[in-house]
Amino acid sequence: MIKVLIVDDEMISRIGIKSLIPWKEQGFTVVGEAENGKKALELILELRPDIVITDIKMPVMSGLNLIKKTQAELVQGQPAFIVLSSYDDFDYVKEALVLGAKDYFLKLELTPEKLLETLNRVSQLVSIEREQQNNNKKPYVEQLSANDYEIIKSNFLQEIIHGRSNREEDIDNKLIALEMRLPKERIQCGVILLHGMDVYQKYNDHDIHLFQFAVENIVSEIVSDYHFAHAVFTQAKEITVIFAHAEMDQMDKNMLELMNAIMKALQVYLNIRGLMGISKIREGYLSIKTSYSEALEDANHVIVQKGIRNYELGSEEPVSDMSDYIKQFELTLHVSEMDKMSECLVHLVEKIKHTSDISKNVLKSLCSTLLLSVHTYLNEYASSIKLEEAWGSDPYRSLEHLNTNYDFITWIEHLEKTMVAIFNSLGESRKLIHQAKQYIHKHYVSNVSLEAIADELNISPNYLSYLFRKETKESVVEYLTKYRINKAKDLLRTTHYKIYEVGQMVGYDSEQYFSRVFKKIVGMPPLKFKQ
Numbered sequence: 001m002i003k004v005l006i007v008d009d010e011m012i013s014r015i016g017i018k019s020l021i022p023w024k025e026q027g028f029t030v031v032g033e034a035e036n037g038k039k040a041l042e043l044i045l046e047l048r049p050d051i052v053i054t055d056i057k058m059p060v061m062s063g064l065n066l067i068k069k070t071q072a073e074l075v076q077g078q079p080a081f082i083v084l085s086s087y088d089d090f091d092y093v094k095e096a097l098v099l100g101a102k103d104y105f106l107k108l109e110l111t112p113e114k115l116l117e118t119l120n121r122v123s124q125l126v127s128i129e130r131e132q133q134n135n136n137k138k139p140y141v142e143q144l145s146a147n148d149y150e151i152i153k154s155n156f157l158q159e160i161i162h163g164r165s166n167r168e169e170d171i172d173n174k175l176i177a178l179e180m181r182l183p184k185e186r187i188q189c190g191v192i193l194l195h196g197m198d199v200y201q202k203y204n205d206h207d208i209h210l211f212q213f214a215v216e217n218i219v220s221e222i223v224s225d226y227h228f229a230h231a232v233f234t235q236a237k238e239i240t241v242i243f244a245h246a247e248m249d250q251m252d253k254n255m256l257e258l259m260n261a262i263m264k265a266l267q268v269y270l271n272i273r274g275l276m277g278i279s280k281i282r283e284g285y286l287s288i289k290t291s292y293s294e295a296l297e298d299a300n301h302v303i304v305q306k307g308i309r310n311y312e313l314g315s316e317e318p319v320s321d322m323s324d325y326i327k328q329f330e331l332t333l334h335v336s337e338m339d340k341m342s343e344c345l346v347h348l349v350e351k352i353k354h355t356s357d358i359s360k361n362v363l364k365s366l367c368s369t370l371l372l373s374v375h376t377y378l379n380e381y382a383s384s385i386k387l388e389e390a391w392g393s394d395p396y397r398s399l400e401h402l403n404t405n406y407d408f409i410t411w412i413e414h415l416e417k418t419m420v421a422i423f424n425s426l427g428e429s430r431k432l433i434h435q436a437k438q439y440i441h442k443h444y445v446s447n448v449s450l451e452a453i454a455d456e457l458n459i460s461p462n463y464l465s466y467l468f469r470k471e472t473k474e475s476v477v478e479y480l481t482k483y484r485i486n487k488a489k490d491l492l493r494t495t496h497y498k499i500y501e502v503g504q505m506v507g508y509d510s511e512q513y514f515s516r517v518f519k520k521i522v523g524m525p526p527l528k529f530k531q
Helices: 011-018 037-047 063-073 087-098 112-133 146-161 168-177 205-223 248-270 285-299 321-334 338-353 360-381 387-391 395-401 405-425 428-443 450-457 461-472 476-494 499-505 511-522 526-530
Strands: 002-007 028-034 051-055 080-085 103-106 187-193 229-235 238-244 275-278 310-312
Touching (some): 051 112, 063 080, 080 112, 087 146, 103 112, 146 238, 187 248, 238 248, 275 285, 321 360, 360 387, 387 405, 395 405, 428 450, 461 476
Parallel strands (some): 002 028, 080 103
């Protein structure tokens, strides 16, 4: 039996998890429960569970501190951690994964199937790691699925980047076990900060990992062309590259070439940009932490420092047709022109048919980005419709089974049919609400009124007011205010405009009134939010 410990400060959550599956029938046993990290640590040391399912935010000791304390207390026989999170915990989830957690669950989306699937996969990882510790001579990587290998590799890269492995010998052994090539004589780090991306701001926090799936495919495609290069997401919008080279005089040049190739590919295929920084060349794996910090500092400063360069991919770089297709697809969705949406996807299919050198990873990234656009559209205009139900299965998971250009073409054609069916299923009331929201998105800077929107839709203001509240559970004015404030938050985060200028840019002539509305919605004045 695989021993499991459940840690959550809410009793109802612990009971809910325990009641989801028949644990013993599936080969698991719940050996204990704890309401905080401190109690959990005591139970871990006493019961030695194989897996710990833990909440992140708890009193006395958080889930993150529990992971750290366990790693400090146990040299061998450490349990595998699976963290529980809410939608607003994404940064904490990232930190937990950096610390070595194997996976995470979103509390509101936890189902018996997801719980059992993850437990089985993590328990397999635990068994493999412990067999390896017991001098199992079978090659480690042969025991892992492709997905598990990527997770373990990513965790290992995080360890050496953040300096949690403090012995060169241990790092050497892990590199050998994972069959990763990284000579330690000449090592350099690069960091790419994906700055000011509108594409990130379009998605909810819990969708960001889906967007990262597209980015990771692009980056892995570029990195695979270099013998001694490895890349990993070290933060939500931060990619770190570790690169080694046999020839000192060529290394700096090749590192710059690699970083520029990643930057250009991200712009070409996903229409995103960023800043990059590159460290000096150093010797030894333990120098990677210093090199990472140096590259990160470099990327955070626009000023060029001696011996370390900072680059930004300029707007003059040409953007390929792929990015144009994504933009066109999003535009046609936004204005609900299904004929043009279908036409856009037909042209995309023709492009794929006549381009022989598009890689599988690039096509996966392209399809992931299209799906994310659809997901955003449904959240905004048809939140009651579930994409999985309309598709017939999980569309993201289906991407994993696509290999040939023909597979991707069939997938895109299915996407087109699904979107047409979704739009046709919307009633006239939803279509009117959709058009009203479009009007607000287009004219929010000006003096938008209920009467102006109703006039545009050829209906009475009273009927529009009734319909809008019935369909969205809020008034037109409430929706307009939230939309303006969200736009203001984006400007405050990403620009240096003064408060009154931001207010004017989102439709408020009075700075005092803008500040009052902002504080009511956000909970703090705009000046404090900007700081």
